[in-house]
Amino acid sequence: MVGITAVYDIIIVGAGPGGIAAAVKAKEAGLNYLIVEKGEDIFSGIISSYPTGKEVYPTIPKGASEGYLMSLLKPPEKKVTIEEFYIGVKEALKNLGGLNIKTVEEFKSFHKEGEILVVQTNKADYQCRNLILAIGSNIPRKLKIYGDARPIARTLHDxxxxxxxxxxxxxxxxxxxxxxxxxxxxxxxxxxxxxxxxxxxxxxxxxxxxxxxxxxxxxxxxxxxxxxxxxxxxxxxxxxxxxxxxxxxxxxxxxxxxxxxxxxxxxxxxxxxxCIGFMGPAQIFEQLGMELMTHETGRKLELVILDENMQTSIKTVYAIGGAISPSYIKRSKDGKSDEVKHLNLIYTAVNDGAHVVEHIASKLKGSITPS
Ligand SMILES: Cc1cc2nc3c(=O)[nH]c(=O)nc-3n(C[C@H](O)[C@H](O)[C@H](O)COP(=O)(O)OP(=O)(O)OC[C@H]3O[C@@H](n4cnc5c(N)ncnc54)[C@H](O)[C@@H]3O)c2cc1C
Missing domain, CATH: 3.50.50.60 (FAD/NAD(P)-binding domain)
Structure with a gap:
């Protein structure tokens, strides 16, 4: 393990639309942040699950109260393939001066030492004040069939x-x-x-x-x-x-x-x-010690519990984007728990990332004691 050096304001796990939006916001706010991505580049989750040449749509859920909060991550209205969208985002990030990202590095776990979170990856330990889990929902569901001949393609690469x-x-x-x-x-x-x-x-x-x-x-x-x-x-x-x-x-x-x-x-x-979908990473949240709630709406779902700022039951640890789709439990300050539908879309991931970092930035600003 590499020794611990800086204390980051935010560590973001995952460089999909949610993680990138969070990182861009953190950069704009002048925060000290790091993205850890297990794939070789940004958008690894998307590249591995979309069929080659798939068109990407800027879908916004019906009745949404706001538009895309970050235009560079909004797929264009005119038809573009996933490859074109990815190149466009890479170009836009380059124009912003790039992001602080470590690729081919997998987040494993974290623990708290006082107010500080110690984040462990397969390569190093890092310290941070806030952790955002933007890990997507890419755990493929299994096809329930009899017999042993299981291996089946899950997406269309060629x-x-x-x-x-x-x-x-x-x-x-x-x-x-x-x-x-x-x-x-x-x-x-x-x-x-x-x-x-x-x-x-x-x-x-x-x-x-x-x-x-x-x-x-x-x-x-x-x-x-x-x-x-x-x-x-x-x-x-x-x-x-x-x-x-x-x-x-x-x-x-x-x-x-x-x-x-x-x-x-x-x-x-x-x-x-x-193409039978993906399971939300409930198991990962559970292993990390976060509170989940079993919810039955037709089928049994383990849903992660978040507060109104998308903070998990572990203070200063947040979960956003595909990782909390198709729904999560929102627990308000008065202890009331409600299921919130959360469509798995680029829009939801991007806006989650932007909102969470806005919240963290204002919290950090508030905690700076005037000299
Ligand atoms: C085939 C298909 C077509 C779609 N088409 C559209 C569309 O046209 N329009 C639309 O709005 N939405 C579409 N979606 C949904 C959209 O892609 C997702 O909502 C969006 O990618 C979610 O973003 P995210 O950042 O939360 O997660 P992801 O994009 O899944 O990114 C998560 C990232 O986290 C990384 N990661 C995971 N675990 C770890 C770990 N332990 N350590 C480090 N890194 C980790 C992954 O490698 C990945 O890069 C589509 C989805 C699929 C599968």
Whole structure:
């Protein structure tokens, strides 16, 4: 371990939109800050989870009370790919004189020594007065199927790999829709006659307006997309030729009281992309000793408890962005606890980062004793 030197005003874990917004605000406020990012560069979480060439939307939740608080992190209104957006943000940060960031360094834990937090990474220990966890929500959910043949792609890094073969995309949310659009467009443009099957466990596909628009456009342009509603991945197994396959049940009906008929399809695992979302990092928060609350809204969720300034139950430790989506528990000063919906969007992460640093800056300013 490297010896401890400075005491930072803020250490920010994660250089996604939330962490970057916090760092830019800290820099503007003249605070002594450090970002620790486990990936090789900023936006590692995004780059590893978005399909290559995916368009990025500046979506703002309906009824939001404010716009984007940092324009450099707002995806442009005109269509841009994730790669273009990333380059634009890098350029804007360069123009600001860069950020104080340590990449390829993973946050592990922290402990308190009086008012000071000692933050441990895989490379060093650091001291700070405030810690912001902007670690995103990138812990992939597991596909619940029988059998051992589990490995399935979770995002689309190279769409060309899926040319000339039918592909199954699982998951009726924005990520699944983005993958479907990207693949269908490529196949259509290359004159590839194979299909993109899009399966969802339920009957409802839930996508934001912009994604729905792009999907509609792709279908109108002749994209060969077959939607499989109420489809259930059931078995993962190795077939007689040694190929790992996924069987998905697409229809189920009863002949009489006793006999049920199932119709299913089978795809080689290498042609399956499971966009079934990510789990919030509740386990990480719990390991760090933060208070969580079990909340039941249809399914059981462990939600982190934050105060009105996004401070966790551990004083001076904050959690923001994707890490606290899709909702968290807000505990007010009078002890009342309410679930707050918190959509996993660039907008929410950016505005969280800006608000939290504003709060920390005013707190630090207030604590300076006049000489
Ligand atoms: C496929 C897809 C498409 C999307 N499209 C859109 C869109 O068009 N518009 C939109 O507004 N939103 C979109 N989103 C959501 C958006 O990307 C997220 O809301 C946003 O990235 C959250 O930002 P964040 O900073 O909280 O987390 P992230 O972007 O996930 O960043 C977290 C960072 O923390 C780092 N990290 C994690 N753990 C550690 C650790 N222990 N030590 C050090 N570093 C760590 C990660 O490497 C990562 O870089 C999309 C999401 C997906 C998956």
């Amino acid at each position: 769409p060309n790999k899926y040319l000339n073969q039918n592909v199954l995309v699982i998951g009726g949310g924005n990520t699944g829709a983005d993958v479907v659009i990207t693949l269908s467009k490529l196949k259509r443009e290359k004159g590839d006659q194979t299909k993109v099957y899009w399966a969802n466990r339920g009957e409802k596909f839930e996508v934001v307006r912009e994604v729905a628009r792009d999907l509609g456009e792709e279908i109108l342009l002749g994209g060969d997309i077959e939607i499989l509603e109420d489809a259930k991945p059931v078995i993962g197994e190795v077939d007689e030729s040694g190929i790992r396959r996924l069987t998905i049940r697409i229809e189920e009906y009863s002949l009489d009281d006793e006999i049920k008929i199932y119709r299913s399809m089978s795809f080689p695992m290498k042609n399956v992309i499971a």
